[in-house]
Amino acid sequence: MKQNFTVRHGALDGVEAFLSVARHRNFRKAAAELGVTPSAISQAVRTLEARIGAALFTRTTRSVGLTEAGERFFSRARPAFEELIAASEVARDLGKRPTGLLRLSVPPAVMPILLEPLIASFCQAYPEIELEIVASGELVDLAAEGFDAGIRMGELVAVDMVAVRLTPPFPLVVVGSPDYLRRRPKPERIEDLRHHACLRLRRSNGSVAPWRFAKGNKAIEAIVTGPLIAHDYPTLLAAAIQGAGLAQVPSPIAGSAIADGRLETLLSAFAVTSPGIFLYYPERHQVLPKLRAFIDHIRRQGDTEVSRKPLPGRRA
Known part of the structure; x- marks a missing residue:
């Protein structure tokens, strides 16, 4: 029987405080590292211990040590938390500068007239972007198939997509x-x-x-x-x-x-x-820099005038 697993609300609360205390073996040093008061660190650790159901530290007036439960929790939580921080940094990096894998779904007819002349210059201008072009006449589901954007003739672009004009009609x-x-x-x-x-x-x-x-x-x-x-x-x-x-x-x-x-x-x-040829992508609050770089490069390098105008009934 299939089970549904969820992460409890607040499951990560106090973990960063615990790891800092465990590294320094000192509540005051941990508080200074995280920029909070020692009492806030103590409260966070007590809450974590209550949620886990085991004491993680042995405390005296002179020293702080880990219990057996604390040692085991530290050995498992530290690499997991470090990986979580690294994942956050990678995601943040993708949101700040043109980098990462850019996947485009493109009909074969568009390749010689629009993309082939600028692929080399784009790759040279943005060496941190991996450009993957899937040349296919299929109208794919961009989100389901893992594409950042597609290129199609205007009449084939769905109304719920953001459309960016690449050619005149x-x-x-x-x-x-x-x-x-x-x-x-x-x-x-x-x-x-x-x-x-x-x-x-x-x-x-x-x-x-x-x-x-x-x-x-x-x-x-x-x-x-x-x-x-x-x-x-x-x-x-x-x-x-x-x-x-x-x-x-x-x-x-x-x-x-x-x-x-x-x-x-x-x-x-x-x-x-x-209507012409359009690049299209699902509506998002923010266009990732790698896609924005590609759109801007097409505008700069294209032989035809390119203007960002939505198709009638579509969002720009």
Whole structure:
């Protein structure tokens, strides 16, 4: 049968006083070390002895010694208390300066356009931070999985997260290679996509994402078909460059391929705009210095203007 164990209220009261007296074998020296009166030390020790149910010291007018119970308590309590103090110092250090392990959940598509250019400079600027990047398209539970923060497109960030903008808004573009477009006529309308090989993205929840468009003020989701379903945008982009079909991808990841002619943009008049890419993390009263350092470094090093603005309905 499972038992529930709890630490009694005040279980550590008097332990520091006891340890100081035990080290000095003197109540006055212990009081001076802790910055309290000798009577306060005596009271703390008496309360501890009453709670334990055994005398810990033998006292005379000239000396202070440990009882057998006191010796055993001292041998076990001293290393435990020292470890507790060390743990407090480590935690306090993490709250004061950029240090420790910084774990980020990042989609693969973001790596080449946002993170790869600044990883080396961040590691050099903050050598006491261990940066761990888990590249995955899964929408993980940051707290449950032990992540400090995640990076996602704005529409995928939950409303209870604090969101920090990393890029301006950008369109989702339909692209195709010149080779593919020599074999099939360019689509002029959304309806024309039914005659094309459309490369599709499978979401982390298992569903295949429709292609999204805007026609005036109307949002349109188009159910398309094609020869390839992938779990990330870089795979779709590579397949489109090779002529496997059309792909709908965030414009930043297709920028270089469009600029050098490997891809052409299509249906631009119907492109829908994503809010952009955001770093997000659970609401806390204080952002740890290691995460603050990373956010600030992205702002300083990023090629695009970065401003800390919340998504509509989200906290900054």
